[in-house]
Amino acid sequence: MTDTNGFSLTRRGALVSGVAAASTTALPLDAQPLPAEAPAATVPVSFTVNGKKRALDLDPRVTLLDALREHLHLTGSKKGCDHGQCGACTVMVEGKRINSCLTLAVMHDGDEITTIEGLGKPGDLHPMQAAFVKHDGYQCGYCTPGQIMAAVAMLQEVKEGVPSYVSTDLTAAGRIDAQEVRERMSGNICRCAAYSNIVAAIADVAGAEDVA
Amino acid sequence: MKPFTYERATSPAAAAAAVAAKPGAKFVAGGTNLLDLMKLQIEAPTHLVDVNRLGLDTIEATPDGGLRVGALVRNTALAADSRVRRDYGVLSRALLSGASGQLRNKATTAGNLLQRTRCPYFYDTNQACNKRKPGSGCAALGGYSRALAVIGTSKDCIATHPSDMAVAMRALDATVETVDGSGRARTIPIADFHRLPGSTPWIGTALTPGEMITAVTLPAPVRGTHIYRKVRDRASYAFATVSVAAILPESGTPRFAFGGLAHKPWRVGAAETKADGGAKAIAAAALAGATPTSQNAYKIPLVERTLAAVLAEGRAA
Numbered sequence: 001m002t003d004t005n006g007f008s009l010t011r012r013g014a015l016v017s018g019v020a021a022a023s024t025t026a027l028p029l030d031a032q033p034l035p036a037e038a039p040a041a042t043v044p045v046s047f048t049v050n051g052k053k054r055a056l057d058l059d060p061r062v063t064l065l066d067a068l069r070e071h072l073h074l075t076g077s078k079k080g081c082d083h084g085q086c087g088a089c090t091v092m093v094e095g096k097r098i099n100s101c102l103t104l105a106v107m108h109d110g111d112e113i114t115t116i117e118g119l120g121k122p123g124d125l126h127p128m129q130a131a132f133v134k135h136d137g138y139q140c141g142y143c144t145p146g147q148i149m150a151a152v153a154m155l156q157e158v159k160e161g162v163p164s165y166v167s168t169d170l171t172a173a174g175r176i177d178a179q180e181v182r183e184r185m186s187g188n189i190c191r192c193a194a195y196s197n198i199v200a201a202i203a204d205v206a207g208a209e210d211v212a
Numbered sequence: 213m214k215p216f217t218y219e220r221a222t223s224p225a226a227a228a229a230a231v232a233a234k235p236g237a238k239f240v241a242g243g244t245n246l247l248d249l250m251k252l253q254i255e256a257p258t259h260l261v262d263v264n265r266l267g268l269d270t271i272e273a274t275p276d277g278g279l280r281v282g283a284l285v286r287n288t289a290l291a292a293d294s295r296v297r298r299d300y301g302v303l304s305r306a307l308l309s310g311a312s313g314q315l316r317n318k319a320t321t322a323g324n325l326l327q328r329t330r331c332p333y334f335y336d337t338n339q340a341c342n343k344r345k346p347g348s349g350c351a352a353l354g355g356y357s358r359a360l361a362v363i364g365t366s367k368d369c370i371a372t373h374p375s376d377m378a379v380a381m382r383a384l385d386a387t388v389e390t391v392d393g394s395g396r397a398r399t400i401p402i403a404d405f406h407r408l409p410g411s412t413p414w415i416g417t418a419l420t421p422g423e424m425i426t427a428v429t430l431p432a433p434v435r436g437t438h439i440y441r442k443v444r445d446r447a448s449y450a451f452a453t454v455s456v457a458a459i460l461p462e463s464g465t466p467r468f469a470f471g472g473l474a475h476k477p478w479r480v481g482a483a484e485t486k487a488d489g490g491a492k493a494i495a496a497a498a499l500a501g502a503t504p505t506s507q508n509a510y511k512i513p514l515v516e517r518t519l520a521a522v523l524a525e526g527r528a529a
Contacts, residue, residue: 043218060218060260063247083248084315096288096317102244103318106218107262154313162292165308165448170297186448187312 043106049074050118060106065089067105068115076116076145080189087188090146090153091115097153099187116145119152128152128205137201139192147188151202154184158206176206213247214256221261224268224426225395230261232393232422239263239424241284242318244311245327254328254337254344268426271295277432280389283322283425287311287377290321300430301438302457306380309442312449322425325378325388325405326417329371329475330451331360342368342413350413353505359453362504362511364474369413370505373406373476374451380440382477383457383469387429393422399429406476413475436461437529439522442471443514454514460526468494468519473511491520 046055049072056071065082068074068091077100080088084099091100092114120126128148131137138144158174166183167175181199190198221227231237236258240246249255268282271293279300281290290296291307311319333339333351340349352360352370360370386402400418407415419425437460444450455471466487469479483497495516504512 041217060216061213082251084244084312087312087314090314097314098318099244099314102247102315104218104240104243104247104260107240107243107264109220150314157288157292157313160292161294162288163297163304163308165305165442167308170301170304171294183448184313187314 045106045109047105047108047110048112050114056105058105060104062105063101064091064093064103064105064108064113065100068100068113074115074117077149078142078145080143080146085189086143086146087150088143088146090149090188092149092153095153095156097150114149116149119148126152128201131201131204132198135197135201135204137194137197138190139194143188143190143192147185147190147198150185150188151198151205154181155202155206157184176203178203181206213250214253214258216257217259219259219261221263221266224263224266224391224424227261227263227266228391228422228424229393229395230259231424234259237261237422241320241323242286243323244315244319245323249328252335252337254335263424274429279430281321281428281430283320283427285321287316287319287321287324288313290377291316299433300380300384302383302440302459303377303380303430303438305438305440306376306442306455306457309440309452309455310376321377321428324375325381325425325428327375328416330374331371332356334371342409343371343416344414346412346414356507357505358507359451359472360505360508361474362508363478363499363502364408364476365503366409366411366413368411369409369475371409371413371475372472373416373474375477376440376442376452376455376471378402378406379455379469379471379477380457381428381430382479383459383467384430384434386431388425389427389429390419390423390425392420392424397426402428402477403479409475416475434459434461434467436466437526439525441518441522441525443518454511454518456515456518456522458522458526460523460529468498468522470498470515473499473515491516491523494519 042057043060044057068077077091078088080086082101084102089099089101090097093111120129128151158176161174163170164180164183166179178199181202231239238257240260240262268284270282271285272280274280287307291304297304331352333341334343339351342350350369361372381402388400388405391397405418439458442452442455444452452472457469459467465484467484469477480498483494486493486497
């Protein structure tokens with residue numbers, strides 16, 4: 001099992017140690033350090049991330065998102081709200097899109113996980129990534145990894161016949177238009193409001209009709 | 213989150229026994245509601261029993277023509293099941309009206325039934341809430357109550373149950389199957405599963421400590437037009453201010469269950485026999501004895517108008 005805790009020589013590391021040093025010097029002489037909270041027993045967990053087997057020993061409180069970002073250093077998945085409201089943390093687990101902030105890493109033993117880093121690479125973009133670039137489907141970019149992961153998995157759901165609340169006929173084969181895209185992507189918030197271009201990018205990949 | 217220990221259960225009975233044996237223990241299934249609450253320290257379990265890998269994720273036909281839905285069937289899987297789409301449209305639509313695509317992929321059938329209220333005072337640990345802290349009072353009374361209950365309330369709680377799925381299940385007369393810590397199985401009609409707050413609003417359901425839901429059974433389908441209409445503050449990904457689950461058979465008594473109105477999915481038999489009187493008569497019977505606040509009194513006419521839209525949709529079908 002490799003020790004994958006903590007970043008080394010990053011801006012974050014420098015910042016954290018800087019803050020720690022500052023608070024040490026500011027401590028009154030008679031102050032007692034707070035007793036450390038007893039560490040929770042760690043739990044071993046193994047899963048596959050972007051095709052690579054990973055084994056970790058984690059405090060059960062670690063969410064899948066924190067395991068990916070802080071332990072495996074896959075920082076493409078973003079922490080927006082940390083409460084499942086914004087969708088910035090969207091990854092695929094066993095091919096299904098989920099909010100990685102609302103699930104514990106230890107609940108995913110044996111699972112196959114795909115993050116934005118596993119979807120495509122510079123020079124070899126996934127069609128959805130290329131479409132977001134082409135249609136300017138972002139402004140600040142913070143929500144973009146989640147938007148793209150959600151969009152790719154969403155089109156797969158349509159292909160598998162999963163209906164949506166706006167589908168006229170529940171039993172008809174999957175069909176996608178702008179209204180369907182908006183409904184099915186409502187779990188991903190874009191604070192810059194690049195929605196029109198996001199819909200255009202997704203519709204381009206889907207070959208959708210009726211997209212205004 | 214407060215520290216907790218974690219185990220993966222090996223069977224439903226073992227999971228129930230593990231939770232019953234440890235005060236402060238809880239089941240975790242999808243986790244979408246529980247983890248949210250744990251991060252806010254509204255929930256602080258000392259031990260989590262993971263029930264995700266117990267094989268409770270299948271939907272099977274029952275001998276009497278219904279469906280038995282495993283407790284761990286995800287909301288997306290239930291909404292997309294071809295039998296549910298064909299024969300239980302009200303359930304499929306209700307599920308699809310709830311949460312987001314990501315959440316529905318994780319949230320489970322049992323967890324949806326057990327989700328906690330979204331009352332803002334339950335969520336704010338600085339406020340009085342009898343649900344979160346028994347005996348502390350109810351800050352929602354006289355507070356921001358626009359989204360809260362209008363009927364079946366008490367002087368101790370005006371929270372609503374947030375589920376859409378449960379409202380459809382109430383219209384379908386579903387049955388909840390459970391197992392307890394001693395391995396004893398029982399069934400609970402959905403009508404008796406959720407409680408009204410009364411003087412003990414912290415008790416939301418009929419479950420005993422450690423009792424675990426194993427399945428929800430749907431009776432044989434009721435033919436006719438199935439409608440789930442949800443009114444909310446934005447077009448998608450929001451809780452209902454008012455929702456109506458309706459089953460309009462070609463002949464016979466229609467069924468109406470309501471969300472966003474009460475501490476449980478709201479269904480009144482007398483309202484269904486008044487269906488010939490139209491939306492006004494149905495709404496009046498369903499809401500008899502309602503005690504709205506000045507902020508949520510708008511729900512009373514909204515129920516009638518939503519019903520009118522549902523009946524119009526039914527006539528057009």
